[in-house]
Amino acid sequence: MKVPLLDLKAQYRTIKDRILDVTHEIFESQYFILGPQVAALEKKIAGYCHVDHAVGVSSGTDALILSLMAAGIGPGDRVISTPYTFFATAGAIARVGATPVFVDIDPDSYNLSCDRLQEAVGAMTAHQLKTVKAIIPVHLYGQCADMDPILELAAAHGWVVIEDAAQAIGAEYKGRRAGSMGDYGCFSFFPSKNLGAFGDGGIVTASDPKVWEQLEIMRVHGASPKYYHRVVGGNFRLDALQAAIVAVKLEFLDGWTAGRQDNAARYRELFASAGLADRVGLPVERENRHIYNQFVIRVDTGRDDLKAYLGEQGIGTEVYYPVPLHLQACFSGLGHAAGDFPVSERAASQTLALPIYPELTGAQQAYVVEQIVAFFNR
Ligand SMILES: *Cc1c(COP(=O)(O)O)cnc(C)c1O
Numbered sequence: 001m002k003v004p005l006l007d008l009k010a011q012y013r014t015i016k017d018r019i020l021d022v023t024h025e026i027f028e029s030q031y032f033i034l035g036p037q038v039a040a041l042e043k044k045i046a047g048y049c050h051v052d053h054a055v056g057v058s059s060g061t062d063a064l065i066l067s068l069m070a071a072g073i074g075p076g077d078r079v080i081s082t083p084y085t086f087f088a089t090a091g092a093i094a095r096v097g098a099t100p101v102f103v104d105i106d107p108d109s110y111n112l113s114c115d116r117l118q119e120a121v122g123a124m125t126a127h128q129l130k131t132v133k134a135i136i137p138v139h140l141y142g143q144c145a146d147m148d149p150i151l152e153l154a155a156a157h158g159w160v161v162i163e164d165a166a167q168a169i170g171a172e173y174k175g176r177r178a179g180s181m182g183d184y185g186c187f188s189f190f191p192s193k194n195l196g197a198f199g200d201g202g203i204v205t206a207s208d209p210k211v212w213e214q215l216e217i218m219r220v221h222g223a224s225p226k227y228y229h230r231v232v233g234g235n236f237r238l239d240a241l242q243a244a245i246v247a248v249k250l251e252f253l254d255g256w257t258a259g260r261q262d263n264a265a266r267y268r269e270l271f272a273s274a275g276l277a278d279r280v281g282l283p284v285e286r287e288n289r290h291i292y293n294q295f296v297i298r299v300d301t302g303r304d305d306l307k308a309y310l311g312e313q314g315i316g317t318e319v320y321y322p323v324p325l326h327l328q329a330c331f332s333g334l335g336h337a338a339g340d341f342p343v344s345e346r347a348a349s350q351t352l353a354l355p356i357y358p359e360l361t362g363a364q365q366a367y368v369v370e371q372i373v374a375f376f377n378r
Contacts, residue, residue, distance in 0.1 A: 003355050003364045005316030006192055010359040011256075015248060019198075022244040029240075037240040041247045042203070045187070048170065048250065049179040051205040053212040055219060056238030060166040060188020063202040064092035064136070066236045067184035070214040071160045073098050073133050080120070080159075081136040082112045083324040084344035089138055089164050090325045100334070101132065102326050104341040108284040110296070110351075111145035112137050113343070121153065134160040139168035139178050141320075141353075142194070142260075142293035143286065147173050147181045162186060166202075169195050170257055172289035179205040184215075189246050194260070194293050195253050201242040259358025260292035266362060267295060267354070270369040279376055281350075294320060295356035303350055306375050313371045318353045 012019070026037065038056045046054040057063050073079060075097035081089050083102040090100040103120045106113040121129065135154055137145040154161045161182030165171070168178040169187055179185020187193075189201035206212050217224045218233035264283070271282060281298035283290070299306060307317050324344040326336035338345065354368055 001364065001367045002314040003316065003360070003368055005318055005353070005355050006357050007359055008191060008196070011357075015252065018248045019245055022248055023241055026240050026244055032240050033237050035240050037247070038238050038243040041238075041243040041250075044247055044250055045203050046205060048177075048253075049185060049187075049205045050177045051180045051185065052207040053209070054203050054205045055212065055215040056243055057202045057204060057219060057236045058238060059200040060164075060186060060190060060193075060202040061088040061092060062234075062236045063166075063186035063188065063204045064088060064162065064164060065095055066215060066218055066234070067162045067186055067204055068092060068096045068098065068134070069233065070211065070218050071134060071162070071183070073160070076131060077133040078128070078131045079134045079136060080117070080132060081164075082138050082140075082344070083326040083341050084110060084321065084347055085138040085140060085164065085325065086166070086321065087325065087328070088166075089136055090331070093136070094330075098133070100325070100331070102334075102336070102341060104343045105347065106146070107343050107347070109143060109146070109286045110140045110347055111143065112150065114146050114149040117150065117153065121157075129157065132157065132159060134162055136162045136164050137182075138164040138166075139171055141283070141296055142168050142171055142291040143283075144168060144171050144173035144178055144289075146286070147176075151181060160184070165205075166190075166193060167293040168291060169193070170253060170289065171287065171291045173287045175288065180207070183208065183211060189242060194257065194291055195246060195249055197242040197246050199242055201238050201246065203238070256358040257291045260295075260356055261290070263356050263358070263360050263365060264290075264292050264295055266365055267356075267369070270366060274369050274373050276369075276373065276376070280372065292356050294353040296320065296351050296353050298347070298350045299352065300350065303352055306372070307352055309375045309378075310368070310371055313374075315368055315371060316355060319348075319351065320353050322348055324348050 042054040077098040104116045162184045163182040165178040166188035171178040185205035189197035219236040222231035222233035
């Protein structure tokens, strides 16, 4: 049996007619950049995320860079985030000339640890603390970070809060939607995200009208009005084709999320009856709406062998992420060494993402768990 990590063709088959209709309309209009399709999507996403405004952008990475630029963060500033995330989170901080300050994660949720955050803040000199301008909590794998303590600290120190919600559209923390809790919410429409475009794309959510205005201006080279530039922005525009496709897919998102949640529940049952409880750590649901962008298991030893074995049995898996960011070559200038963030380092060597996409069948899931059992019984 073949079980890919993700099967976008299966999803496309169910929405093909709708997609071809909206893209045909755009081809006929020959209106490709921003415009009514993007404005319509921005309205829908703002509603979905329980915020007042949204600004369509060219990618999730650009959503982060644009937010940092709109917040006026640059050289000399420090931004707190997690070392256990996709590279773009810290890459965006470095791209605007600021310095990432890493704080280790919670071992159960893989999100920023509020205890470690308190410690890190307590260990900073007054000068260091003054240069911290923002914090980027990441809602990893589709589950929100523990936002209340983060928001409290941010308010106490005057930090801007930028949520990296690239993996978490529709996820909730105490009833609040991802992207609605900070000053900025950054989302990605990369095809493998829960709400994916047919190419690159992203969006920034915000409720403060001043923040919204700044985002809109910075998205088009800082122009307001056109050809008059008070600030230097960039080209962070979303195109009409991607916006129209994402708007169609948004109608199906809650159904797809329910499918992922059902699959997660089925994995839990399968793992429980397979008697693997002491060998395989399952995702810990801390927050009340986990949207399962990934279903990530943890094994003490042999993760890479397990991945290779499953690959031989036709099962796609992935490691998100094998090298924590403080150990990436490009950040060697920060002076970190192995051992600095042990929880992230352990996660990087022990976690494995299994197929969880909504179209996955019960038979495929049973096969995945059977093969994991077979691996441990070799
Ligand atoms: C995907 C992702 C991004 C970047 O999104 P792109 O659209 O690929 O640029 C940023 N942060 C996290 C946590 C992501 O998963």
